[in-house]
Amino acid sequence: MSNDRPSSDLTVPAATGAVSARGDVPERFENPGLPPHQPRRADSEPAADKRAERQVVALFGVSILGTIGVIVTYFVYPHDPSIESMRTANMLLGIGLFLGMFGIGAAAVHWAKTLMSDHEQAEARHPQRSDAEVRAGALQALSDGAQDSGIGRRGLLKGAVVSAVALAPLSIAVPLIGQLGGDWDVSKFRHTMWRSGTRLARDPSGTPIRAADVTIGSVYHVIPEDLRESDHWIEEKAKAIVLLVRLDPQDLVESDERRDWSHEGIVAYSKVCTHVGCPVALYEQQTHHLLCPCHQSTFDMADGAKVVFGPASRALPQLPITVDDAGYLVAQSDFHEPVGPSYWERLK
Amino acid sequence: MSTAQRAAGGTADYLDQRTGVGLAVKSFARKIFPDHWSFMLGEIALYSFVVLIISGVFLTMFFVPSMGLITYQGAPASMNGLEMSEAFASTLHLSFDVTGGLLMRQIHHWAALVFMAAIVTHMMRVFFTGAFRKPRELNWVVGFVLMILGLAAGFTGYSLPDDVLSGNGLRITDGVVRAIPVLGSYMSFMIFGGEFPGEHIIPRLFTLHILVIPALILALVGLHLFMVVLHKHTHFPGPGRTEHNVVGFPLFPVYVAKAGGFFFIVFGVLALMGGTLSINPVWNYGPYDPSPVTAGAQPDWYMLFLEGALRLMPGAGMEPVIAGYTLSLNVIIPAMIIPGILFTALALYPFIEAFATGDKREHHLLDRPRNVPTRTAVGVAILTAFFVLILAGSNDIIATHFALSLNDISRFLRVMIFVAPILAFWITKRICLGLQRKDRELVLHGHETGRIVRFSHGEYIEVHKPLDEYERWLRVQHVPQRPLELLPAEDERGVRRKGYRRDAVRARVSRFFFEDRVEPVTPMELAAAHSHGDHDAIGSTTEGHQTPEISSGPERQVGQQVAEPAGGASGSRPGRSADAQDH
16 A cells, blocks of 8 residues: 555656646546447458358257257157156257257357447437426326316215225125135134044054054154045144154153043154144154254153244144053044144134 | 348338337337346346246146046056145146156246246346436336245245145145234135135135236236336446446347347256256155155245244244234244345335435446445345345255254354344445455556566666556446435524434434445546655545545545545544444
């Protein structure tokens, strides 16, 4: 900066010399105008010009070959519904289409850059604002029109126009919005199809689970045994899915009122995340943690499925279970609270 | 005249007699458009939209938007015999049995990603160059709405194949919608036609995706381009370019060839991507079922920030119950409030900056980002927040690829979402000011040549080559904005002035924007630098509005070329050098 001698003007002694008067020097630099045009090779050399033309023609040629390639692939490539065959066909068609399109584009751009004029031109801009006369004319036109219609004088008419036009869309909006939500019975959020005595079955096979078969540390994805008998089984499944694990009873922390909700260390919790509803599917045996792969809410299966990390705020609802006479796991009742993400009237 | 010429003339005459098209051709054919690589970004968006329409029409011929369940018979073997919706089955059918169907699907998906990427980068270009200033504020808003519509188009399209991934995406949507206070449950019912997932959502999304949203996009693209023509395109500063002209090349033939050709290039590249890069192979995920889910799944990139916000938010204690009603702040804050703030700030930015500058002039010359340090820094800060959220949305991938603890990444990013934008703001602003100083340095001292000259008295200097006037102009052309001065609260008769409070806010905003700045070299300074061989003699050159004078007094310190705040000049505040001030 100041330590080197930045002046390049060797003729002027670096030490002294003053700028004469302030008036000689403008306040700002002036725009020097368009720089002189630099000719391209194709502008001056006929050989370069011819070469550029040949290149453009060749690029268009590439495009034609690409398109032919697609057509040939379409008719000739054997149709065989395996993934490999599909991939090859896809790649051949894709590359053909690429050449067909890219050739045209590259040719056009090359043409523009090498053969079309590259003299920069200037065009004047005009302010967006219309001039005073036009504005006055516009205002006059509007006021004449308003005068003609008499809208200013006829207050009742004005009100009638506005009301009618504002109300008219309702004849479409009301029936539409009114029926978009089906039966609007949001209380369905509260219940699942688990009933007292519903057997816990494996997902998706539907085979019931015998308590004795569940070893410590194992995990089962569970649906109600009678799921497919439901008319709306997908909606029911979306609420009723359960994750079942068997823990060493010593590890299990249970509150007093839930002490009989588990069976010999087997606990069942809703698999629908209390955050935004993803299936909570990743179980880590060592820590008894259950992780939601969508947003990483982590629940401790040994301690009432309480949240130990992540954006969920509530523990997973527990399904009270027991065993029936045949030794199969069954539900004692439905969940005691709504499953899945929170909503406004959840506790009402 | 050849036959072809006669035919063309005849057609032109026929059309002109019926439409008067001659006038339009005369005024448009040779219309001048400026050239810069960054003006291509918007073109990429437009052309990938055209590719979306072309490939999309192909897809609609084979796709069945129905959630009716069928047992699938056909390729691939892993899906044969499974129960699935007709939507998923037809997606498999058009991928495996329709020749070119998979290519169109993959082109369509890639084009959607490129479409959003082009919109966002185009928006960044417009933001950082100040192209949104008067008279283009409204077109910024149109562009903003187009971005939102692009998000909506991407979201509705992503969900159509009814595979496990997209189904879980809808499930998350349902969870987010339910969190809306008072109306949430009913809105969930409205969207799904009953309980999630129901049988209505895919046909509904289909209609939005292929009719409503594209129609709106098409209409707004028309409006967007109409305004571009109306305003004439902005151009970058440079020799010969002013606020009152537009410098470039004529539409016909140069831009017909370049822009028209560029469409084919974009199409070609998207075709190559569709042909060689696999995307969304739904047969690997399987049809939607409420129970399974895959780990390590990410939404398309433009939704990642929302996903990241949802992941970052700590849930503990974030679900207060007020009078028996549940308020899910752990969802409302990341999914509604944060994007709400981000988007509102983005949409209103031109108006916020106009408020700060109080500038009512039209601007057609773009800003170099370094010359508007605060705006550039604000933009980078917003992008940084966006990027932190994207990282948060990829935290599981980062954890598995870099063998890090997922929880640690989340905790770290929870801090970074607040810290990183502030750091980014500060660093960017410093870089901008530094680059401006470098510009000054270059103008005052010229290029280093590496030639060392020894004088007869033994002194060595390096010869510097001065800039020619064209090169110099780029670095001195800008007119820096200075902070607005606040008029006193009371007029000369001691009466409280109306609007003082508003002015005070405006002055504060203006100070935030423009207090730190480096002003361009003036001819006087250059002359001084040349004649003294040491421009530092003139000291702090850019104080307030004053034209710098050659100081005969004590020389000031180096590094004070940075403007001191206008307050220093107007006397209302003590001067601070930009070096000492950190925002």
